[in-house]
Amino acid sequence: MTMTDxxxxxxxxxxxxxxxxxxxxxxxxxxxxRDFYEGEAGFDPAMWRRLDAEFGxxxxxVPEEFGGSGAGLIELVLVMEEMGRCLLPSPFLGSAGxxxxxxxxxxxxxxxxxxxxxxVSSGDFAALAVTVSSGDWSEDAVSVRAEGGGDDxxxxxxxxxxxxxxxxxxxLLVAARTTSGISLFEVExxxxxxxxxxxxxxxxxxxLATVVMHDVDGRLVGHEGTAWPAIRRGLxxxxxxLAAEQVGAAERCMDLSVEYARTRHQFGRPIGSFQAIKHKxxxxxxxxxxxxxxxxxxxxxxxxxxxQASRAVDVAAAYSGxxxxxxxxxxxxxxxxxxxxxxxxxxxxFRRATSSAALFGxxxxxxxxxAAALGMPC
Amino acid sequence: xxxxxxxxxxREDVRAFIxxxxxxxxxxxxxxxxxxVDAFVTQWRDTLATAGLLGLSWPREYGGGGLSHAEEIVLxxxxxxxxxPGGAPWDPMGMQMLGPTLLEWGSEAQKAHxxxxxxxxxxxxxxxxxxxxxGSDLGSLSTRAVADxxxxxxxxxxxxxxxxxxxxxxxxxxxxxxxxxxxxxMSFVLVPMDQPGVEVRPITMLSGEREFNEVFFTDAVTHRxxxxxxxxxxxxxxxxxxxxERSHVxxxxxxxxxxxxxxxxxxxxxxxxxxxxxVRDQIAQAYTQLSVLASLGRRVKAxxxxxxxxxxxxxxxxxxxxxxxxxxxxLAINLLGPEAMVVEGRQGPFLPYTADYxxxxxxxxxxxxxxxxxxxxxxxxxxxxxxxxxxxxxxLGLPR
Ligand SMILES: Cc1cc2nc3c(=O)[nH]c(=O)nc-3n(C[C@H](O)[C@H](O)[C@H](O)COP(=O)(O)OP(=O)(O)OC[C@H]3O[C@@H](n4cnc5c(N)ncnc54)[C@H](O)[C@@H]3O)c2cc1C
Numbered sequence: 001m002t003m004t005d006x007x008x009x010x011x012x013x014x015x016x017x018x019x020x021x022x023x024x025x026x027x028x029x030x031x032x033x034r035d036f037y038e039g040e041a042g043f044d045p046a047m048w049r050r051l052d053a054e055f056g057x058x059x060x061x062v063p064e065e066f067g068g069s070g071a072g073l074i075e076l077v078l079v080m081e082e083m084g085r086c087l088l089p090s091p092f093l094g095s096a097g098x099x100x101x102x103x104x105x106x107x108x109x110x111x112x113x114x115x116x117x118x119x120v121s122s123g124d125f126a127a128l129a130v131t132v133s134s135g136d137w138s139e140d141a142v143s144v145r146a147e148g149g150g151d152d153x154x155x156x157x158x159x160x161x162x163x164x165x166x167x168x169x170x171x172l173l174v175a176a177r178t179t180s181g182i183s184l185f186e187v188e189x190x191x192x193x194x195x196x197x198x199x200x201x202x203x204x205x206x207x208l209a210t211v212v213m214h215d216v217d218g219r220l221v222g223h224e225g226t227a228w229p230a231i232r233r234g235l236x237x238x239x240x241x242l243a244a245e246q247v248g249a250a251e252r253c254m255d256l257s258v259e260y261a262r263t264r265h266q267f268g269r270p271i272g273s274f275q276a277i278k279h280k281x282x283x284x285x286x287x288x289x290x291x292x293x294x295x296x297x298x299x300x301x302x303x304x305x306x307x308q309a310s311r312a313v314d315v316a317a318a319y320s321g322x323x324x325x326x327x328x329x330x331x332x333x334x335x336x337x338x339x340x341x342x343x344x345x346x347x348x349x350f351r352r353a354t355s356s357a358a359l360f361g362x363x364x365x366x367x368x369x370x371a372a373a374l375g376m377p378c
Numbered sequence: 379x380x381x382x383x384x385x386x387x388x389r390e391d392v393r394a395f396i397x398x399x400x401x402x403x404x405x406x407x408x409x410x411x412x413x414x415v416d417a418f419v420t421q422w423r424d425t426l427a428t429a430g431l432l433g434l435s436w437p438r439e440y441g442g443g444g445l446s447h448a449e450e451i452v453l454x455x456x457x458x459x460x461x462x463p464g465g466a467p468w469d470p471m472g473m474q475m476l477g478p479t480l481l482e483w484g485s486e487a488q489k490a491h492x493x494x495x496x497x498x499x500x501x502x503x504x505x506x507x508x509x510x511x512x513g514s515d516l517g518s519l520s521t522r523a524v525a526d527x528x529x530x531x532x533x534x535x536x537x538x539x540x541x542x543x544x545x546x547x548x549x550x551x552x553x554x555x556x557x558x559x560x561x562x563x564m565s566f567v568l569v570p571m572d573q574p575g576v577e578v579r580p581i582t583m584l585s586g587e588r589e590f591n592e593v594f595f596t597d598a599v600t601h602r603x604x605x606x607x608x609x610x611x612x613x614x615x616x617x618x619x620x621x622x623e624r625s626h627v628x629x630x631x632x633x634x635x636x637x638x639x640x641x642x643x644x645x646x647x648x649x650x651x652x653x654x655x656x657v658r659d660q661i662a663q664a665y666t667q668l669s670v671l672a673s674l675g676r677r678v679k680a681x682x683x684x685x686x687x688x689x690x691x692x693x694x695x696x697x698x699x700x701x702x703x704x705x706x707x708x709l710a711i712n713l714l715g716p717e718a719m720v721v722e723g724r725q726g727p728f729l730p731y732t733a734d735y736x737x738x739x740x741x742x743x744x745x746x747x748x749x750x751x752x753x754x755x756x757x758x759x760x761x762x763x764x765x766x767x768x769x770x771x772x773x774l775g776l777p778r
Pocket of ligand 1: 504
């Protein structure tokens, strides 16, 4: 049922973690995020370049032979925790987390040598269009159709919603159904018949788009009809990274709540001396550390290609999503009226939590998979 | 004669050793006929003792195995996995709590005298901390020990003392000076039970069993040298003891609860509820919680094995598991439906397990017993409220 090896962070991991913490503390203060709420700031190319130039983050988990740093998911997890902590608005999850992962998992030499390096250090990033309006991230739900023209060029039609950075990404990848199954296509951003609309996100720091295609030219990526296993596994990777982001964000909510509880006085004493508040904070700690344990365990499982890894991801994702939502809501309660203002960052976390709970499938959907994996009859 | 175990191959060696001793088709101690369990456990304890597997991490000079905490944890895991207990029901108090505390605080004479007797099963121990007016607020306790010549004289009352009815000795947290400060002026006194000044009155538990007691001390005596640690340092010694309790729990509970979870799945199947969407979600939630806590436990366990200081997550283990188990028992009772109104079969669990014996039949009695017992999980060893206070104050730094 579970893995027995001791799986803990090494000393190098901890140093890396501290480096990331220091960088984001400085580079992404509250005022940085506030601009995404107040202005029209949508994407910060300078920040994206810095992530690459200073740490090679976009290619962190890409094998060295394809231009990356050859790290594992566990390192990506540590990065995502820090990005979640400061709520960095970034194409990182959609591009480095999801699209790159799917491309790598295709295991196709041409893809690895032509497309993947583009996402490592050219300043480009990718969007993967795979969901449908039902929000169901499963194979059956892929509704874009691709009609073949004999060579590698197909014509794609259909609508995909909730595409991370889909209106901006220089590299647009689309999962579509051909006569032989699910296939992956590259679509030129300025292709005829393509319409990309930025959606009004509940969480303005999470950029989402609707991509509409009418007979749009698409170039086959990898082999026709065989893309689903790679997409499925890439979605697992991305779900785990999202869970890591949720851990980091939840921990920040806890830290803010604890700090406020220490300093805000009522009835002549700090509100943190009231047990109703104290116990909420203790429960935040319980959820944060539990979620973190599950996320690390799943990352190690994926990195070691453990056969139970997919289930471990379901567990981590289901738990972390619920945990972050709970902590974000209780943060508002601990803060009282100030927590309900536009001014205070509490709602940024509440929005991120609510929106993330639906990205890559809900906790309920994860639990449906867990029940099936436990051998319960369907 | 006790054999030598090697750390490098310990897991494989001990796994093979255990497998060789158990009968073919072994399903767990719970699958034995009820009348055979006691005899089996007694014999099994002898086997472990002969093999040098009791007190594995204790120095050899005191009858231990001379290995480290890491192997001790591996052994506990392998025993749990093989569905056999690590000793007799009263052993945890002596072997997992008092023993390591003696090693840390005891004088040479105390170690040489008490440790081998614990391993040989000659001394059974019980824990005398709680009092009628001092439970969560242990620092307010009022049992006194007064030195007079060669002896300490103990007066006062302890309560909820598990296994006192079978114990030979009790470790008592008692006041030894008049200092008013709660945590000073206490000593950790070892008192023999078999004397006129000690009276044990059983208390029937909510489950109907009699496993805890009141213990009255009326001019009870113990020899002058039977104080563990310095006189006045009793609080510190007691805290050491409680931390040993926690680390053992972190290692063995996940395995016990994984086995229990398999029984829950079997219950779902027997009740024909596997297709019910709500039940599936509840089961998946329980599984999620179980594996999250197992991961949390592994993080803590790894810190202990590597000899490092446990991180802040170790403080969460007791709180997390007790509430998980309380909720799981309620889920099982829900799944039983009307069967939960009638006690069929025997009513587990029995010491030292908190889940039912592994391999026990899946009867309503088994789950009803688990439900009843689970209400104590969130009380013993510091209530959930106290655990939350500790997390908030000592880990997060909130004001008292
Ligand atoms: C099955 C069982 C076996 C036991 N075995 C032993 C044993 O072998 N040896 C031994 O010494 N003891 C033993 N105990 C005692 C156990 O440790 C105590 O029951 C426990 O510490 C709580 O103390 P109490 O019962 O006096 O409850 P109280 O301390 O009176 O608590 C009552 C309620 O008040 C709450 N409360 C108290 N203080 C606070 C606070 N500061 N903040 C918030 N809430 C608070 C508690 O959480 C609880 O809900 C056993 C108990 C049980 C149930």
